[in-house]
Amino acid sequence: MLADTLRWLWVLPVRLAWTWPRSGLLAALRGVRSLTLWLWAWLCAQGRLLRASPFAFYRAMGRRRDWVVAKVEYAHTESAKWRACWTITKLPFTALRALGFSPQMAIGVLAIGGTAGTGVIVNETIFAEASFSRGDPGVYAAPLDTPIFAGAEYNTLRLDLGATSVGNITIQNISLGSAYTGSALPSNAGGNVIYVGGIIGSANPTFNQTYLEVGTLIIDRWRCERLDISDSEIHNLIVSGNASDGQSISAVAGTPRDRGINGGNRADDMITSGGYYDMLKITSASSGVNGKVDVLTLRNIYSRGGACTIKYIKAGTMKVTLNEIGGDESLATKAFTIATSVIYKSFTNTSNVEVSMAVPAVQ
Secondary structure (H helix, E strand, C coil): HHHHHHHHHHHHHHHHHHHHHHHHHHHHHHHHHHHHHHHHHHHHHHHHHHCCCCCHHHHHHHHHHHHHHHHHHHHHHHHHHHHHHHHHCCCHHHHHHHHHCHHHHHHHHHHHHHHHHHHHCCCCCCCCCCCCCCCCCCCEEECCCCCCCCCCCCCCEECCCCCEEEEEEEEEEEEEECCCCCCCCCCCCCEEEEEEEECCCCCCCCCCCCEEEEEEEEEEEEECCEEECCCCCEEEEEEEEECCCCCEEEEEEECCCCCCCCCCEEEEEEEEEEEEEEEHHHEEEEECCCEEEEEEEEEEEEEECCCCEEEHHHHHHEEEEECECCCCCCCCCCCEECCCCEEEEEEEEEEECCCCCCCCCCC
């Protein structure tokens, strides 16, 4: 027994280190040699066929070509069948969207109909917990991706920033307010379809005023009935390429400092694209605590039914570019305003024009 154990203590390492690797290498070399010989024999056979009969060689190559093309056509046919199957599967959702339902409302209707009518078990990945990255409405406490509040009747996208800084927040390709069928501005919106900024404390004596601190704030390609920017400090203000139904740009020179938001191992980026909401609100909701984000990008936003308001911002750079603002077709009223309470260190003001505009159409 002891002798067998001692023998295996010697034999096993030798086999692991030499015998088995050597056998495997030799087998691999034999396989490569066999493959090389077969390939050489095949090439020689093709050469003899070409020399003996060029037409026979051409017909042989044609058969191989037809075999490959047949496989490609089969793959295309199967792919088209699967695409058609998917189109039929999502037809109920597509029909509800065509009737004017928002994506959230359409999913809700399908969920209720599926469970009550047929008892179908819905895939948990479709009706999972609400998520900022998927564009679900709710109240989100940055940097959490799941909401602290969400409900079937709550269709506002609200993001509260606090002491935890966020590197990048991007919200793009969304419609707001009454811009789509069946929606309206919430009763507590204060006339704003978009609100970005801090909160003043005068309305609540127990609340200390907050600001939204931003390294770079990008306001790009909005469609608003009004855009009002006020009560903010901006080191580098860039206002370029905007068309508005009347404008009043009255920012005042001062000495706001440049800024970027650090924070070391800070929160993950928050990015969402696409969606229909009654309101977008990004603010600092904790008393005396300024929200902080290094790059806040709000791009391609279509709104109707209220004003777009930006106030109580402290920014290193604010870019307001390529927006269309207005809706009363009167240049006498100023649809685009930058108030005297906006203080800047550097100001670029180029290619902003006044254009008569009607109210944004319902999508």
